[in-house]
Amino acid sequence: MQAGELTMSSRNDDLDLDMVYLFLSRETPWARDMPRATFERAVAGSLCFGGFVDGKQIAFARLVTDEATFAYLCDVFVLPAYRGRGYASTLMKHIFASPSLATLRRIVLVTTDAHHVYAPHGFTSLENPERYMELHRPDVYKVAG
Template identity: 35%
Template sequence: MSWLRHGFEINTDKSKLDKEAILRMLRATYWASEVPADDLWESILNSRAYGLYSPDGEQAGFARVVTDGTRFAWLSDIYILPVHRGQGLGKWLIETVISDPAIARVHRLVLSTNDAHELYKVHGFDTLKGEEADKMMQLLR
């Protein structure tokens, strides 16, 4: 699938992804800096990937979703290159991901962030509270 806005494109075609640019982007983040490059790339290949491309074709951003397509999805690795920030591209990327027909009917869409709560709240995300928060568990390896 492909979406266009102001010369930028979001595309789910994995063959268009710039592997080196994406790995460089993600290695600069607090959440993926310690993850081996091969593991990062394998996680992308096993997910629904959204490449964001500038008008000149540069890999300007990225997001991915791990999902079963109906009941659960995990939104992850959302990134916009610093040179392209401040143009609403992050908002557009999130809007596109959650409205993508492959994701739009998923019942529970979750994510984790240290610092972008307000960005996600605009799109309907909220922090888990009370009983919902108490139900969530994890196994870290």
């Protein structure tokens, strides 16, 4: 099956935020059960990209960034029916060519199994992982009983 051409938008008004929210909150381990209000705040405070084939959004990525020095790339996905066609790579190329991101000093991400997607775009393991710390709250999306 030939892949349709992927077009991009970083305008939140163009994004199918209902689809993105449903996919993230139901299908991903990192955002499962995220409240809709949390998702909306995250989108409002981020630079988001959508990938579209034949007018349908099939991919998404979000960057938390100051658009000057640093970005955290997160919530990246291509819908399962569209995987294996190079769309993730096309999305990454578009994102990193964006004028507000092309000159950032550092972009970081966390992935459990998609290293092969990011390595061709220059991502490597942390050079000094001992410098990085985190405050991880894995149960923050669970409703208190």
